[in-house]
Amino acid sequence: MTTIRSLRTAALLAVAAGVLAAGLPVLSAEAAAGDGTPADSNISFVGRWNRTNASAYVPYWAGAYLRVGFTGRTVKLRQRNTIQLWASIDGGAFTSFTGSGTINLTPTALAAGSHTLIVSYRQVAGSYTGDAVFQGLILDFGAGTFAPPTRPKLVEFVGDSITAGATSSQLAVTDYAFKVGERLGYDHTQIAIGGMCLAETTDGCWAQETRYWMSSGGQAGTEPWDFSRYTADGVVINLGTNDKSHGVSGAAFQAAYTTFLTRIRARFPNATLFAMRTFIGRYATETEAAVRARNAVGDTNVFYVDTTGWLPSGGLSDSVHPNDAGHQAITDRLAPILSARLNATPAPTTPAPTTPAPTTPPPTTPAPTPSAGAACAVTYRKTGDWGTGAQFDVTLTNTSTVGVNGWTLTWSLPGGQRINQSWNATVTQSGAAATAVNAAWNAVIPAAGSTSFGFITDSPLAGATGFALNGSPCAAVG
Numbered sequence: 001m002t003t004i005r006s007l008r009t010a011a012l013l014a015v016a017a018g019v020l021a022a023g024l025p026v027l028s029a030e031a032a033a034g035d036g037t038p039a040d041s042n043i044s045f046v047g048r049w050n051r052t053n054a055s056a057y058v059p060y061w062a063g064a065y066l067r068v069g070f071t072g073r074t075v076k077l078r079q080r081n082t083i084q085l086w087a088s089i090d091g092g093a094f095t096s097f098t099g100s101g102t103i104n105l106t107p108t109a110l111a112a113g114s115h116t117l118i119v120s121y122r123q124v125a126g127s128y129t130g131d132a133v134f135q136g137l138i139l140d141f142g143a144g145t146f147a148p149p150t151r152p153k154l155v156e157f158v159g160d161s162i163t164a165g166a167t168s169s170q171l172a173v174t175d176y177a178f179k180v181g182e183r184l185g186y187d188h189t190q191i192a193i194g195g196m197c198l199a200e201t202t203d204g205c206w207a208q209e210t211r212y213w214m215s216s217g218g219q220a221g222t223e224p225w226d227f228s229r230y231t232a233d234g235v236v237i238n239l240g241t242n243d244k245s246h247g248v249s250g251a252a253f254q255a256a257y258t259t260f261l262t263r264i265r266a267r268f269p270n271a272t273l274f275a276m277r278t279f280i281g282r283y284a285t286e287t288e289a290a291v292r293a294r295n296a297v298g299d300t301n302v303f304y305v306d307t308t309g310w311l312p313s314g315g316l317s318d319s320v321h322p323n324d325a326g327h328q329a330i331t332d333r334l335a336p337i338l339s340a341r342l343n344a345t346p347a348p349t350t351p352a353p354t355t356p357a358p359t360t361p362p363p364t365t366p367a368p369t370p371s372a373g374a375a376c377a378v379t380y381r382k383t384g385d386w387g388t389g390a391q392f393d394v395t396l397t398n399t400s401t402v403g404v405n406g407w408t409l410t411w412s413l414p415g416g417q418r419i420n421q422s423w424n425a426t427v428t429q430s431g432a433a434a435t436a437v438n439a440a441w442n443a444v445i446p447a448a449g450s451t452s453f454g455f456i457t458d459s460p461l462a463g464a465t466g467f468a469l470n471g472s473p474c475a476a477v478g
Contacts, residue, residue: 034144036070036137042145043068043137046154047189048215048225056080057134060216062164063157063172063190065120066134072143073109075117076102081131084122086173090115094173100131102138116148120173123164124219125193153342154187154230155180158208159238161194162279167317169324176322176330177236183335186233186342193217198239199256201246208239209260232268234342236305236334237261238276240283241320250286257283257290265299272341273302279311279330280320300441303423305337333456336384336391337421340454344393375400376474378409378467382460389420390460394436396469397450397477404445408470409436414463425453434464 033041039054047064049057059065075089079100086094087105097103105117121132137145157163157177165175172178172190181188191212197205211217215225237260243253261273275291277284284306291304310333315326322330377397384391398404413419413432425436442451467474 034146036068036139036145038134038136040068040136040145042147044148044187046187046230048191048229050215050220055135058220059121059132059134060220061190062123062125062192063120063175063178063188065118067116067118067148068137069114069116069146069148070137070139070143071114071146072140073112074104074106074140075115076104076106076138077119078135078138079103079131080133080135083130083132085132086120086122086170088118094118094120094170096170114146120178122171123193125164151185151187153184153233154189155184155234155236155338155342156232157181157188157190157192157236157238158212159190159192160196160242161192162241162321163190163192163238164194165190165327166194167321167323168327174324174327176327176334179327179331180335180338183331184339191217193219195242196239197243197246197248198260199243199248199252201243201248203246205242205246209256212260212264227267232271234272234274234338235264235268236274236276236338238278240278240287241280244282250283253283254286254289254293257287258293261290261294261299261302265294265302271301274305274338274341275302276305276334277307279307279322279326281308296440298441300424300439303341305334306421307333309420332386332388333420336386336389337456340384340391340393341423344454375472376467376469377477378411378474379477380411380464380467382462383454385460387460389456389458391454391456392464393452393454395450395452396445396474398445398447398469399475401447403447403449404470406443406470407438407445407451409474410434410466410468410471411464412466413457414461414465415459417461418458420456420458422455423453424451427453427455 037055038057044067045051045057046067048060049064050060051057082098082100084096084098086096088094089105089110097105122128122130124130124132163175163177165171165173165178168174175190177188177190195206197207199209200207206218213224215223240253257275261275264273275287277287288304291302294302310330311322311326312329315322315329317323375398377399379395381393382390383393396407396409411434413429413434419427419429419434424442425439427434427436429435436453445451467476
């Protein structure tokens with residue numbers, strides 16, 4: 001492990017230093033828009049890039065990519081030394097290219113007109129020491145670049161080799177993180193590398209709790225990342241698979257995860273944070289507990305994503321890493337969850353009351369306030385449907401003249417439907433009978449007030465019936 005890390009560190013340090021010392025032309029940061037140079041403002045560099053030298057940009061971490069529009073019939077890349085990369089033109093499948101110098105991305109000329117391009121370089125990691133240095137585009141005579149369509153959101157995916165795409169056919173670009181971002185039409189970046197733990201360990205496991213804050217995660221120096229370079233709308237964390245084999249206790253993992261969420265929240269105050277259960281279930285209880293700890297102090301925009309059952313039979317390439325089919329299955333489950341939460345109006349993240357001194361007994365949880373008959377209304381809407389499942393959003397309104405302190409909503413599901421994932425409430429079921437119990441922060445529904453929660457099901461069937469709040473029937477609306 002030490003030798004491999006030394007190789008990848010030396011390789012990336014050479015790349016970063018080489019762009020300054022290899023005799024490359026130094027361009028002005030005010031390079032003209034449309035000229036295809038790295039400093040061309042029409043090129044969108046997504047993820048963590050070293051842009052110290054305006055004539056040569058270096059991508060860090062997995063899944064960093066560039067997006068640009070261009071005119072003409074051909075497009076080529078200027079590369080310094082040998083590199084493997086993947087390119088997609090006009091939204092087509094990603095194609096692998098390996099080479100140095102001038103790399104022709106259009107061996108067959110395109111139709112004349114306007115086109116879009118995405119390029120993602122293979123991550124310099126492990127024993128792979130390619131020269132990931134973007135030196136510009138070569139276009140047809142008289143052609144130029146234009147800014148690609150703006151994407152509405154940016155999502156960071158934080159993880160280890162699973163989130164970096166190890167063992168999938170095209171590494172980062174066939175990983176669930178890249179695929180989810182592209183499906184949703186969001187910008188996305190994978191802050192991930194093989195072997196990553198969450199927590200620092202005595203045997204030297206590289207840990208996101210320290211390396212997430214670095215530009216390259218320590219692969220090419222330890223300079224801190226400038227978080228003003230972009231603002232994440234969502235941060236999806238998938239960590240814990242490696243910590244177990246490095247002897248991290250459950251208590252230590254939970255504490256580290258809670259602190260990690262707290263620090264990310266400080267960097268991205270308005271982002272929605274998602275903590276995923278590792279696909280093989282390691283530290284699932286501790287991961288969920290870390291989310292609840294953040295919820296308990298008033299951060300209601302942090303969600304636990306239960307991935308139980310997501311991977312199909314044959315979805316792993318080994319005992320840990322998803323193959324292409326596995327990444328596709330994860331994409332199909334995760335994309336609607338992110339879409340729902342990132343397009344919802346977030347609950348306020350006001351701090352919870354301070355914890356009483358240890359000598360003061362904790363307050364008891366109030367018993368649910370009985371609801372007078374038909375003093376509630378439920379709006380039950382299907383807000384996503386992908387054929388093999390659906391997303392439902394539920395709004396519970398207290399139509400009485402007195403507040404409700406503590407609520408339980410019950411109803412009946414149609415046709416053998418199962419609930420796989422929920423947010424803003426604890427949702428369980430027994431057969432067709434479903435039950436949602438309030439979270440700590442939304443237990444009180446004032447008179448004429450409302451609260452909302454949602455869930456994902458394994459079928460798109462609508463037609464839920466028999467809603468009751470604290471045992472009293474509710475009117476169905478819509």
